Amino acid sequence: MNERERCDTTLGLGIGVGIKRERQTKQNQRSFWLDLSLPLHPKIEASEHVHSYDNEKDDQDSFSSKTIDDQEEEEERGIKRSASNTNVYNNNSDGSRKKLKLTAEQTTLLEDSFKIHCTLNTGQKQELAKKLNLLPRQIEVWFQNRRARTKLKHIEQECSLLKKCCETLNDENRRLKKELQEMRCYSLKFDHHQPPHSQLPLYVRYPITSEMHHPCDKLGKSGQDTKTVFENGGSITQMHGNYKRNAADKLS
DNA sequence: ATAGAAGCTAGTTTTACATCA
DNA sequence: CGTGATGTAAAACTAGCTTCT
Known part of the structure; x- marks a missing residue:
């Protein structure tokens, strides 16, 4: 438990049906979240609140083709994702989407598994997503783009x-x-x-x-x-x- | 036979970043 | 050195198709 978690002063009041919020877990299915917490690090907290709002927007807009698996996975990993990879589903304040930049380790692992199999089954996708702390949808998109790049390179050759x-x-x-x-x-x-x-x-x-x-x-x-x-x-x-x-x- | 989910490709849009004048 | 224009790579998206249940 880190400093912020120890000092988390979040007070949640929740009623109604499932609008997802960043701090919401499966055990905590509140749909209306009145956040009365005191920001420990005001600047960070402020940006994270924007993030959590934008995640909702993203859920509805950018990832319209998301699968049920992805949605479940997102719910399961909502907190972890926002805590450890701020790139994921992070929109700019003006509503434009922010591009995810994969880390070198993530890219290496993706490349390694692409060498083994250029398409993934659902299980492999889920596993890889879990390993890399990304969404299955993002793994899927990466593989799609990677296949396209490979094909293009081949055609050029x-x-x-x-x-x-x-x-x-x-x-x-x-x-x-x-x-x-x-x-x-x-x-x-x-x-x-x-x-x-x-x-x-x-x-x-x-x-x-x-x-x-x-x-x-x-x-x-x-x-x-x-x-x-x-x-x-x-x-x-x-x-x-x-x-x-x-x-x-x-x-x- | 039909509907719907899921996966794919091809093409496009959007974003981040590098380069250069 | 800062700045805007431009090009490029890659993430994410859309449409349309196929396959499977």
Whole structure:
């Protein structure tokens, strides 16, 4: 018990039905709370009173999509939350919402559990919320945003990979066109002296062998490891496979 | 078959903070 | 050094969808 708790002079008078107040617990289901306490630390107490009012506002406005679980959890942890994490559900005095800034420890723990499973079941969510002294809803939102960030990052990586791929293919295309041009010139000069083999199309004379890969394969391991699944169920690696198959089909 | 709860994604808004002129 | 504009990351929100009971 800290100094403030020992000296808590709160006098509660309560009637009626459940409007939640900061100091209200499950055992103390008063809905009308006449607070006659003497502020031990006037500045802190004043700001906390604003906080408790804003929590009610938040309950009604900002968290309209809150689940029953969350509401129960909030009731259970109402006091603890306001005491140990003033960020949670803390609105500014003008009514605008105040953004929660997670601590380094909270972020680390969230990241760690995200590494284990990127989605949470209800039990895991509750447990994590309890551990971090946050609301299950906040855990849920964090995971939603984290998934979105991961996906975006993945898409950006795929995009840059495809760009490189495209550049490589263009280079290859230019090189082959140049080579073809040279071959044609050579062919025109010496056509009548050449054996029949040289008159065959280039792709027959210079077939793609199993050792030759799609130009994108030169990009390194990351390209081969990438397994982004597109909406139609394909992937980059699958595209590479298709490319090779198509080349083989042309030759056969 | 239908309703409602819960969870998800995608997109948006809002806030805090950093950077720069 | 202070200040306002601007950009960015992230928390929180909304709408719409699917799944399950």
